Amino acid sequence: MLPLALDLALLPVAVVGRGVAARRRLALLDEAGAHQVAVFSDAPDAELTRAAGDRLRHRLPGHDDLADRALLLVCDLPQPLAARLAADGHALKLLVNVEDDIALCDFHMPAIVRRGDLVLAISTGGKSPGLARALKRWLERLFDARWAERLQRLARRREHWRASGRCARAVSLLTRRLIDRQGWLSEPPRDAA
Numbered sequence: 001m002l003p004l005a006l007d008l009a010l011l012p013v014a015v016v017g018r019g020v021a022a023r024r025r026l027a028l029l030d031e032a033g034a035h036q037v038a039v040f041s042d043a044p045d046a047e048l049t050r051a052a053g054d055r056l057r058h059r060l061p062g063h064d065d066l067a068d069r070a071l072l073l074v075c076d077l078p079q080p081l082a083a084r085l086a087a088d089g090h091a092l093k094l095l096v097n098v099e100d101d102i103a104l105c106d107f108h109m110p111a112i113v114r115r116g117d118l119v120l121a122i123s124t125g126g127k128s129p130g131l132a133r134a135l136k137r138w139l140e141r142l143f144d145a146r147w148a149e150r151l152q153r154l155a156r157r158r159e160h161w162r163a164s165g166r167c168a169r170a171v172s173l174l175t176r177r178l179i180d181r182q183g184w185l186s187e188p189p190r191d192a193a
Contacts, residue, residue, distance in 0.1 A: 001125050003110070008034035011070040014061060014094075016040045016085055021075035021099050023048050029073075031114060040065065061085070066092050073109075075099035102126040111136035116148025117155075150184060 013034055015025050018041050026048075029037050039052040040061040049056060057065070060081075066072060072089035074082045079101065086104040089096040098104040110121035111132035120139055122132045154175060161171045179185055 001108075001123065003121060003123065005119065006071075008032045012036035012038070012068055013071040013073065014038050014040060014066055014069045015073045015075075016061060017048070017074065017076035018043050019045045019048060019076045023051050025073045025075055025099075025109075026051055028109070028112065038065070038069070061088075063088060063092070066094060069094055072096045073099075074104075113139045113143055115143055115145060116151055118143070118147050118151045150182075154178065 008029060011034070013029060013036065015022055015029065015037060016039075017025065022039070022041065022044075026037065026039060037055050038061075039048070039056045040059060041048060041052075041056065042058070042060050044052070044056060044058065066088055069089075069092075072085070072094045074085050074089075074097070076099075077085070082098045082101060083104060086096045086098050086101075090106075095106045096104065097107055097109055099109075102108075105126065108123055108126045110123040111129075112122075113120040113136055120143060122135045122139070124132050157178060158171055158175065161174055166174070
């Protein structure tokens with residue numbers, strides 16, 4: 001396993017599904033800033049229809065629909081249909097994820113804690129989604145909403161340090177010193193007391 005962060009503003013994505021899991025995948029993509037999302041569903045529920053809006057195609061995708069995509073996310077479909085879609089995606093050299101079917105996946109969807117631009121991803125390689133969810137809840141307490149501003153503060157300082165001619169190693173050291181001085185990594189979660 002190699003964790004990667006993809007810039008979904010640049011990659012075209014297809015979500016194929018019918019209900020709750022498709023809505024969950026679509027919400028993750030929206031939170032990640034995906035701009036080129038097509039949602040395919042032959043039987044969307046009302047909430048998926050609302051969430052997808054004009055991105056929804058009221059059918060399952062064909063070869064031509066997937067040819068211009070980079071990622072394919074399949075969920076809420078019977079296994080034989082999901083397997084066929086995964087095979088189509090693989091034939092087109094797409095990265096494919098089929099929810100709850102590790103054998104059909106090129107990648108796994110991690111549990112995510114997002115605090116602004118700070119993204120913490122937890123993966124068990126598909127072996128225990130329950131553990132990933134439990135770790136997510138734990139990390140949500142450790143990394144509360146204040147971390148979004150902390151990251152912005154560090155980004156502004158980094159920009160200043162780089163503009164003043166400091167090398168990457170010096171910037172890393174200054175970053176660590178600021179984090180230590182602020183005690184950001186030594187404070188307990190708010191509800192741990």
